[in-house]
Amino acid sequence: MAYELNGATIEADEEGYITDLSVWNQDLAKLIAEDENIDMNDEHWEVVNFLRDYYEEYQIAPAVRVLIKAVKKSMGKDKGNNKYLYTLFPYGPAKQACKIAGLPKPTGCV
Amino acid sequence: MVELVIDNKISNTSIDDPLAPPCMTAGAMEGSKPYVAAPEHNEKLGFPGELVDGWQEKAIARMGEIARTNRAFKVYLDTCIKCGACTDKCHYYLGSGDPKNMPVARQDLLRAVYRRYFTFAGKYFPKLVGAVDLTREVLDDWYSYYHQCSQCRRCAVFCPVGIDTAEISMAARDIMDHIGMGQKYCNEIIGKVMDIGNNLGLNEKALKATMEDLEEDIEDETGVAVRIPVDEKGADILLITPSADFFAEPHIDGLIGYAKVFHAAGVSWTVSSYASEAANFGLFIGSQENTAILCKRIQKAAKDLGVKRIIFGECGHAWRVAYNFLNTLGGPFDFLDQNYPIPQHILEFTWDQIECGNLNLDKSRNDKFRLTFHDSCNVARASRMGDMPGGQFEIPRNVIKAVCNNYFEMPEETIKEKTLCCGGGGGLLTDDLMDIRKKGASPRMHAMQQVEQDHGVNHLVAICAICKTQFAKMLPEFGFERDAILSIHQLVSNAIILEGQIDEDDDDDDIDEIPEPPGASATGVGS
Numbered sequence: 001m002a003y004e005l006n007g008a009t010i011e012a013d014e015e016g017y018i019t020d021l022s023v024w025n026q027d028l029a030k031l032i033a034e035d036e037n038i039d040m041n042d043e044h045w046e047v048v049n050f051l052r053d054y055y056e057e058y059q060i061a062p063a064v065r066v067l068i069k070a071v072k073k074s075m076g077k078d079k080g081n082n083k084y085l086y087t088l089f090p091y092g093p094a095k096q097a098c099k100i101a102g103l104p105k106p107t108g109c110v
Numbered sequence: 111m112v113e114l115v116i117d118n119k120i121s122n123t124s125i126d127d128p129l130a131p132p133c134m135t136a137g138a139m140e141g142s143k144p145y146v147a148a149p150e151h152n153e154k155l156g157f158p159g160e161l162v163d164g165w166q167e168k169a170i171a172r173m174g175e176i177a178r179t180n181r182a183f184k185v186y187l188d189t190c191i192k193c194g195a196c197t198d199k200c201h202y203y204l205g206s207g208d209p210k211n212m213p214v215a216r217q218d219l220l221r222a223v224y225r226r227y228f229t230f231a232g233k234y235f236p237k238l239v240g241a242v243d244l245t246r247e248v249l250d251d252w253y254s255y256y257h258q259c260s261q262c263r264r265c266a267v268f269c270p271v272g273i274d275t276a277e278i279s280m281a282a283r284d285i286m287d288h289i290g291m292g293q294k295y296c297n298e299i300i301g302k303v304m305d306i307g308n309n310l311g312l313n314e315k316a317l318k319a320t321m322e323d324l325e326e327d328i329e330d331e332t333g334v335a336v337r338i339p340v341d342e343k344g345a346d347i348l349l350i351t352p353s354a355d356f357f358a359e360p361h362i363d364g365l366i367g368y369a370k371v372f373h374a375a376g377v378s379w380t381v382s383s384y385a386s387e388a389a390n391f392g393l394f395i396g397s398q399e400n401t402a403i404l405c406k407r408i409q410k411a412a413k414d415l416g417v418k419r420i421i422f423g424e425c426g427h428a429w430r431v432a433y434n435f436l437n438t439l440g441g442p443f444d445f446l447d448q449n450y451p452i453p454q455h456i457l458e459f460t461w462d463q464i465e466c467g468n469l470n471l472d473k474s475r476n477d478k479f480r481l482t483f484h485d486s487c488n489v490a491r492a493s494r495m496g497d498m499p500g501g502q503f504e505i506p507r508n509v510i511k512a513v514c515n516n517y518f519e520m521p522e523e524t525i526k527e528k529t530l531c532c533g534g535g536g537g538l539l540t541d542d543l544m545d546i547r548k549k550g551a552s553p554r555m556h557a558m559q560q561v562e563q564d565h566g567v568n569h570l571v572a573i574c575a576i577c578k579t580q581f582a583k584m585l586p587e588f589g590f591e592r593d594a595i596l597s598i599h600q601l602v603s604n605a606i607i608l609e610g611q612i613d614e615d616d617d618d619d620d621i622d623e624i625p626e627p628p629g630a631s632a633t634g635v636g637s
Contacts, residue, residue: 014145014294015541058316063357066323082359082593092583094358095541107299108309109354109361109389109425109539109575 003031017098017105024052024102033100036091044088044100046074051101061098061106125563128524128556131198132207139208142546143254144538147292154301155400158290165289166244170227172288173220176281177228183281186273187224190214196265196275201530202258205549210255213265213275219251220282249291256282257293258546260536261394262487267527279536280396287395295540296391300400307407308353308387314341317383320356328366333612336373338365341415342380347372348412349381350388350432350453351423352575360597361578364424367599368456370606374470375463379421385411388428389575394537398439401431405440418447421454424597426486426535426574429455433493455495457573460602461505464512470607476514479569479596482561483510483517484554484581485529486574500526506573509598513605518565524557532572534580548587551580555588562590569594571601 003010003018005028011019016035018024029048033040040048050070054062062070064082072080085093094106149159162168177184196213198204203211210216218240225232225241232241242248261276286292299309306313312320321338328336339345349372355365372379385407392401412420420443422432432453437443443452451458463469483506495501503526511517524530533550561567570585572578572595581595 058313058319060310060312060316063320063323063362064359065327065362066320069323069327086592104311106310106357107295107302108357108387109352109579110310110358 003028003035005031013105015099015105018102021102021104029100029102032102036096036100038089038096038100040100043075043079044097047071047085047088047093047097048101051097051103055101055103061094061103064094067093125559126552126556128521128530128553128560129198129204132204134209135207136209139202139206139211139258139546139549140251140254142258142543143250144257144540144542145294146253147294147297151294151297151301152287152290152292154304155287155292155297155395155397157287157292157297160290162290165249165291169244169249169285169289170223172285173224173281174228176284177224180277180281182274182277186217186278187221189271190217190221190273191271193270195268195270196273199265199268200259200275201262201264201533201553202260202546202550205533205552206258206546208258210251211258213269213273216255216259217273217275217278219248219255220278223248249286252282253286253291256286257538257543258550260487260531260533260538260550262531262535263491264487264528264531267491276536280393282396283394283537284396287397292395293537295542296395296537300391300395300404303387303391303404303407307382307384308356309389309391310353310357312353312356312386314383317356317381317386321381324362324366324369328369331614332608333614334373334608334610336366336369336608338369339378339380341383342378343415345378345380345415345417347377347379347419347421348385348408348415348417349379349421349423349456350385350408350428351381351456352388352425352428353386354389354575354579355423356386358575358579359582360593360595360600361424361575363600363603364597365599367597367601367603367606368423370603370608371456371460371463371469371599374606374608375459375468380415380417382411382415384414388422388425388432390428390431391537393427393431401435402439405431405436408436409440409443412443413445419450419454420446420452421456421459423456424573424575424599426488426576428575430488430492455505457505457509457598458495460599461496461509461512464509469602470609471513471602471605472607473513473515473605475604476601477516479514479601480516480518480565480567481510481514481569481571481596481601482520482558482567483507483525484520484532484570484572484577485525486572486577487529487531487535489573490527490529503527506598510571510601513601518561518567520557520561524554530554530557532574532577532580533584534576535574539576539580544583547580548584551584552588555584555590558590559588569596571596571598573598 089096259279
């Protein structure tokens, strides 16, 4: 599949993960999020930005527990848990948030 | 086991019989097909990139090769007596009602072609013996229905002549790989293990950072410096565990449990960044060559690190491969300490520590849970633990009962050797197969609803990375909380009191935030 953004075609795999990570920008993230029925708010952006920073350092998305810890630190104990992350990203923080952040899909038994 | 009075017991409601025959609908699942692998994923595994010219001849030739070299495969295709004993034993048939998901019908997709090209009657009188040509339609049926089999072997338990559909399903996938029709999920993942060392693609730097982070968490929670060493040369034990244990919820809590047990036992251990994967998807695609490549990585890591023992973490098919094939495909392991099983399961190790009295356990720390155990199919029907028959059933239960008070069994026809698959095994744990995954999970979920009703069970325990991920996705569909799935070693982790342990304040403890049992909302859902 592909996304159409400002007249440009951005290639994605069958599941909507972009194939060229370097073309990602915030407008594209909003478009992917729309496809996922997510209206991006500050908390969504915080998760997406954390994932991108982590990916830049480690070339892989963080473990869900690491993400939860980061969210706990910035948004407080009430929101620093898996349940809250699922309210932000109903299909699961690892896969759905990665898709919006323009990162590869975590594969394996996850 | 302590029986308690259940205040929230649901009465006068009917739970679907987990094993009730479904309403049959021909072709109900014919549209279910996983994504086809990209050329680079197939080629890395030694297969053609895409469907080759002359694929019919090549598929038939590969089938002949398997029949010549794999006696079981040939016997399974030749001996079915069409008795019907298997017809209602597959969780995918029970959940979908598609008659091609009856094990005998699934086998016949391949058997009909085998008869056409490899038997006298099929060559000359095909219609009389149900033999068919290998057409594109047949191939599409193979691709669809051999990816609706989790190779769990439940049907084989009931087959009077012992036909194992898993072997036929693996052979079918192998034939399809040989003509360039591989499945994306499995083949991409096997390639990642070859490149990086694990299914996730978790590199050494990220693995080490994640383990350091976990060490900090454990110390924050307990005040004890428990280590999770990576690539530590000279350690006694090499832990081979599914990479999901480094990444996913609830898996990672099980990893913390292993670390605490090793710490309390006083043994030195390490994980390897080179062989950072227990799961071996080579099995799922029936490829001995690829299965062997992944096994050999474990041998190399064990040699390079100079370990004396290999222990496997909680992973169903990993244990099936390890138990049956690690020595033949990945060996020899003559450099390891021969006084220990090669390989050993983490539950064998933990149970031994419990029996020796080396672990200080407080069962009451798991009193918030009312638990049942899901026997993972590959552990239950394709391996063993300990030194007695049925050890793979008893040892996990022994450990659970040693660390918690409230344990209950699901219906007898759904446990131990008759266990139901989680619905996501055998290379089906992918988002593009979500529909069949849910249908396949429904018998197990109905069995759990039964013990919820009868005993107030609110949590399910499993010892397989696939089961844990699948149930985390499926439980909410059937009225349970997402985090109602636990690892056995998560329970061990909760119960164990390490020397010098100082518990952090309870109000910061997630274990205390267990949701209430789902109550009436669970009934009638997902039927």
